[in-house]
Amino acid sequence: MRKLITSRKRNRSCFICKKAIEKGEKYSKKSFSVGNPSQPDKIVNHPTLGMAVEVQGYRYNKSMCEKCTVNETAFKTVKIVNSNKEIKK
Numbered sequence: 731m732r733k734l735i736t737s738r739k740r741n742r743s744c745f746i747c748k749k750a751i752e753k754g755e756k757y758s759k760k761s762f763s764v765g766n767p768s769q770p771d772k773i774v775n776h777p778t779l780g781m782a783v784e785v786q787g788y789r790y791n792k793s794m795c796e797k798c799t800v801n802e803t804a805f806k807t808v809k810i811v812n813s814n815k816e817i818k819k
C-alpha cells in the first residue's frame with residue numbers, strides 16, 4: 731500500500747473524490763509525469779520569443795485521501811488476482 735503521510739497544513743484536497751484533507755488527517759501522494767522528465771531540457775529558437783527552453787517533461791504530485799488510497803490498493807489487488815486467473819487458463 732502507498733505510504734500514508736499526516737497532513738500538516740490545510741488547503742489540501744483529494745484529487746479523486748475532491749474531499750478536503752484536514753490538518754492531522756492521513757493522505758498519500760501520487761506522482762504523475764508528463765512527457766519525458768528524464769530527458770534534458772532543450773534550448774530552442776522560438777519564432778516569437780527568441781531563445782526558449784523546451785521542457786521535455788515534468789513530474790508533479792497530487793494528494794489522495796486515506797479512503798481513496800485504500801480503494802486504489804484494493805483495486806490493484808483485484809487486477810492482480812484477475813491476471814493470475816488468466817495465466818492458469
Ligand SMILES: [Zn+2]
Pocket residue numbers: 744745746747748749794795796797798799
Ligand atoms: Zn479521496
